[in-house]
Amino acid sequence: MTPPRVRFAPSPTGYLHVGGARTALFNWLYARHTGGTHVLRIEDTDRERSTEEHTRIILDGLTWLGITWDEGPYFQGEYAGQHQADAERLLAEGKAYRCFCTREELDAQRVKAEAAGVGFHYDRRCLALTPSEVEKRVRAGAPSTIRFIMDDREITWNDAVHGRISFQGRDLDDFVILRSDNSAIYNLAVVSDDIAMRITHVIRGDDHISNTPKQIALYSALGHEPPVFAHVPMILGADGKKLSKRHGATAVGDYQEQGILPAAMRNFLALMGWSPGGDREIIPEDEMIRRFTLEGIQKKPAVFDTTKLEWLNGQYLSAVPVEDLLEPVKRQLSLMGVQANGDLRPLIDSVKARSRTILHVAEQVATRLYPERSKPDAKGQALILKMGPAFVANLDLASTALKALKPNEWEPERLLTTLKGVAEANNLKLGDVMQPVRVALTGSTVSEPVNELLFVVGPQSSIRTLSEKAQHWERDKNPA
């Protein structure tokens, strides 16, 4: 069997939607699993809405996700000649006809049909035109479209995800294939291109199911075997409606900005509507490729759950080597306007286990870089109030003990014993010493273990910040 050829065919009329990204992912996975070819085709036939900017964003998004293509990007606009030739061939062979009905006439019929509560069907009035009449109108310069003749036969196919699907030809319209400006309508363009590109498997969204019988009819009229179709289910918002702008972030770029790792996004997207079977959740790329099949694709739509995405991202964050996080964190810091000199790796390492996104990591790194800038958050303030004078007193005790440490003694083990010593000597619970230090340094009641925190912040910065804050809070009796 020859290796499959699949394609991802976005239209550059908007950003790379997560649904589109998942379709691309499935195409890519299928190509890699089977040793086939992944073709990228930009469907830019809608001149009104297509932009180069959108094309670039889509390409960037795919690249970010690690989805590659072996051929293309092709631009559908470049194949207009072939589309037109195919339409005219169908016309010449009597499988299509010229239609002179204007948009206004058609709209009027449609409105009338809807008012009557019946589905609109083109009434084929132009099919009745004699060849000489057609000739006459064309010569007179009357604009016309080309309509494809749908016959009444049943059209069925064996969908790779849904199984057998069938439509009755009589329920389908004689649809337009070529506009009056000689540009192709989507259904013709797709079929024409898929034939030209020798596509064997069409993996695309569920919303194309109703286009499929038309396309199969076109394949047959053009004398080609249709490809295998695999219609993957939609992605929905939390309210069960098709995922859209009002659900919040829907573009892949949004998640990149929110600090999601591409590997996590890819893993999450793969699990939306596909399952390898069994209990696997975190699936490395090579395993994903090895286990991917069209049969494993779910029939029902999936709700996009950002909470689970963030959990997954957190898992990747803890597993990924610090080196891989260095660049994204630096990028984020500069976006935040935070100067970051020196080796960030120890900081990232000490903070990443507690983070769900790169954004969290960067924020915490910034705090450790400049602890003096931190302000107590709500829980930090609550702690200050609760402890009262003990807060500053304990801070002083810790501060004094830490100052006595020699520079070479500033390491996690020694820091821990020092603080434990402070607690014991003053008959305090360890937490009563640790928490004020933590809040002074980070503003938060949550962080890595305090001895590690002190270690990564370093002696000068720690001690300076501790005494500054102690003084500040001493003077200002109501710091919260």
Add this chain to the structure above:
RNA sequence: GGCGCUAUCGUCUAGGGGACUAGGACGGGGCCCUCUCAAGGCCCAAACACGGGUUCGAAUCCCGUUAGCGCUACCA
């Protein structure tokens, strides 16, 4: 309205006629660990839409109902 697709915990899903007392994961609740929070470990609550068949036996197969979604353009 017509046509089509779909239906397992709140969410993502496992399940392919007996292995189902329906499994896992997120989220929720509890406990352990602990200087805090994550992580990790243990435990709890939580689902086969409904009605008919077929069968000795149905979450699994068939039919219907209901609900949701999609399409119904000289958009893609």
